[in-house]
Amino acid sequence: MTAPLRMGVIGIDHRHIYTMAGHMQAAGAELAGWWTDGTPGTLDGFVRRFPEAPRVAAMDALLDDPGIDLILTAAVPCDRPAIALRAMAAGKDVMSDKPGCLTLDQLAALRAEVARTGRIWSVDFSERFEVPSVTAAAELVAEGAIGRVIQTIGLGPHRLNRPSRPDWFFDPARNGGILTDIGSHQIDQFLVFGGLSTAEITLASTANRANPGDPAFRDFGQVALKAPGIDGYVRLDWFTPDGLPTWGDGRLFLLGTEGTIELRKYVDAGRSDRSDTLILTNGTRCETIDARDAGLPYFARLIDDIRNRTETAMPQEHPFNVMEMAIRAQAMADAAD
Structure with missing residues (x-):
């Protein structure tokens, strides 16, 4: 053994x-x-x-x-x-x-x-590696269930939980900023579902909308990505309301040439507290799939x-490329701030 x-x-x-x-x-x-x-x-x-x-x-x-x-x-x-x-x-x-x-x-x-x-x-990248519905979506895309992916939309809302946050959380020099931090999740997924090693960053912006006591902190961010044949959009925020039964209503939308996939990763808000709901539509199917057992x-x-x-978990170049793009997006947003 x-x-x-x-x-x-x-x-x-x-x-x-x-x-x-x-x-x-x-x-x-x-x-x-x-x-x-x-x-x-x-x-x-x-x-x-x-x-x-x-x-x-x-x-x-x-x-x-x-x-x-x-x-x-x-x-x-x-x-x-x-x-x-x-x-x-x-x-x-x-x-x-x-x-x-x-x-x-x-x-x-x-x-x-x-x-x-x-x-x-x-x-x-836990929003992919620790989410069974992303495993299921990757399998469906590999099978050709929605054709070639031509756009991704990644939504990464998070609950602020201010009383439990340490000082470093509000300091971008120590946590990297909203795009380097939680934006790296969404960049990772764009590259994976697009079959890409890297992409162009066409938009990167951040803002402090509701935390004036922490002027260096940014509670909202967005990124637009582009590569041959595919576009991506990312929205990130720290505004998950207390009424939601989990820390964030994270979603991923995949648009393909022959169908679509929507992932309601952590909750099916307003319908069920169940995680890992996958909605597939294509030329022959329109169904909701419970993907909780798809594995990690x-x-x-x-x-x-x-x-x-x-390199079966992920190619060694992949985390390097994801982090480079996230850092460059953060720098682009900081320069325009």
């Missing part, structure tokens, strides 16, 4: 670490230990979910452990690239929460370290990639 892949966690500052580690465990990985700086608000929730994993005194205890294959990080976003670089230099592969980096200089350093070490630098293949594939040095 193959021994389970062992992973360590460095930085638990964002709640995404709960699902990153949890899905890896469900795929067969073992959480060997974790370290984080101080006492972030996520601490109690992490310990409750992973009581069997020891907290080590310093991150070097994980980096120096030859039995650990993978480092997960959901540290403060500005700290994630340095953690990834140290991990790769220590011979570990890396799964980072998004955004995986905030600047082009950080991105260049990550590219260089991957080239130097041959390690895997993966980013968990990214995590098991990443384990296989670590063992076999393959």
Whole structure:
């Protein structure tokens, strides 16, 4: 029997670490230990979910452990690239929460370290990798159910939850800004469903509509994308109302030459609290599909990639290209602000 892949966690500052580690465990990985700086608000929730994993005194205890294959990080976003670089230099592969980096200089350093070490630098774009309906949509598109995709519209609303947000959340120098952060999800999906490696950014803008006490914070953002034969539009915001039974009514619309797909990822607002509703229309079908059981293949594939040095979870160039586009979109919006 193959021994389970062992992973360590460095930085638990964002709640995404709960699902990153949890899905890896469900795929067969073992959480060997974790370290984080101080006492972030996520601490109690992490310990409750992973009581069997020891907290080590310093991150070097994980980096120096030859039995650990993978480092997960959901540290403060500005700290994630340095953690990834140290991990790769220590011979570990890396799964980072998004955004995986905030600047082009950080991105260049990550590219260089991957080239130097041959390690895997993966980013968990959770609005794709942790959403079964996106798995189902990808399968339908691959089967030709809607023909060639010619437009995507990605909506990424989020609940602000101001009382629970740490100071770094409101500082774009530490979190990257709305386009680098949550915009990376939507850029990822545009590239994947368009079968693209990169695209042109034709519009990028942000605004602070309702948080004057945090003048550097942007609570609204939009991006338009273009490549040969396909266009994309992204809308992002921090305005999810309290009446919605989840953190955001995230949706993805795919327009194809022979049909359409709509994903109501987290809730079917006004109709059902159920997640992962997929609506398909084409020349012969017009139906609503419960896609909750479509699976989350990214995590098991990443384990296989670590063992076999393959790229089945996603091509190594993909997270580099997504983050470069997100950073450039943010810079374009900042320059016009």
